[in-house]
Amino acid sequence: MANLTTVTRPYARAVLEIARSTDTVEHWSQMLQFLSMVVQNPVVDKFVRNLAVASEKKAEFINTIDGKILNSAGKNLIKILAHYKRLLIIPELARLYEAMREELEHERTVELFIARETASQELELLRNEIAKDLKVKLTVEQYFEPGLIGGGKLVIGDRVLESSIRGNLKALYEHLTQ
Numbered sequence: 241m242a243n244l245t246t247v248t249r250p251y252a253r254a255v256l257e258i259a260r261s262t263d264t265v266e267h268w269s270q271m272l273q274f275l276s277m278v279v280q281n282p283v284v285d286k287f288v289r290n291l292a293v294a295s296e297k298k299a300e301f302i303n304t305i306d307g308k309i310l311n312s313a314g315k316n317l318i319k320i321l322a323h324y325k326r327l328l329i330i331p332e333l334a335r336l337y338e339a340m341r342e343e344l345e346h347e348r349t350v351e352l353f354i355a356r357e358t359a360s361q362e363l364e365l366l367r368n369e370i371a372k373d374l375k376v377k378l379t380v381e382q383y384f385e386p387g388l389i390g391g392g393k394l395v396i397g398d399r400v401l402e403s404s405i406r407g408n409l410k411a412l413y414e415h416l417t418q
Contacts, residue, residue, distance in 0.1 A: 245336065248329045251321070252336035256344070258313060265341060271314045272334035278305055279330045288327045295322040302327070347377045353385045354392040355404065370396070 259268040278284055279302070288298055299322035303315045310318070321327050342348055350370060352363075363380060371378040374396070385393075388404035395401075402408075 244329065244332050247326070248332045248336055251317075251326070251329070251333050252340055255317065255333070255337055256340050260344075262313070264311070264313075267311070268314075269338065269341065271310055272330070272337050274309045275302070275314075275318070276331040276334040278302060279327055285328075295325060298322045298327060345377075346375075347379065348374060348396065349379045349381060351381050351383065351395040352392060353383045353388060353395070353404075355384070355386055355388040355390050357384065358382070370394075 255268055255272070256265075259265040279288060284302070284305075287293065287301065296319075299319045302318050302322075303310065318327070321330065350367075352366070363382065367378050367380045388406050389409075391404035391407070393400065393402050393404050393407065
């Protein structure tokens with residue numbers, strides 16, 4: 241079976257293209273987040289996985305839950321995904337859509353895991369350096385992880401930059417045990 245991201249990427253690109261052409265990028269973001277929550281609900285998940293239920297009935301069911309969030313294009317997306325038995329990709333679709341949207345808007349979110357609290361000046365300096373290197377607008381989400389001992393770990397999309405003491409000790413251990 242194909243990788244979930246590989247299957248979902250064309251749908252995310254198409255949705256983003258439609259959203260940009262109709263100037264509804266933010267609304268699509270809200271719709272996809274809502275749909276993601278809906279299909280992750282255990283009751284809905286069980287219903288969608290039920291092979292005895294026709295695809296049209298699944299789409300109809302999800303489209304009735306919308307609470308006036310879905311527009312006609314959103315409802316059509318549900319029908320298409322149901323027809324091709326792809327309703328369960330919606331959470332990944334929402335994630336990819338947001339990633340593509342951020343990339344399009346040249347805005348990135350960086351996750352910073354550090355062992356101890358950092359002064360705001362240091363954090364701002366780090367943010368500015370990374371933004372300059374990546375040539376994007378940057379948002380830094382800071383998390384405290386005492387298990388790192390010292391230093392930190394930076395996650396930018398699918399890249400991880402590790403400079404923590406724990407990470408260095410682990411790398412040294414792996415090198416010495418090979």
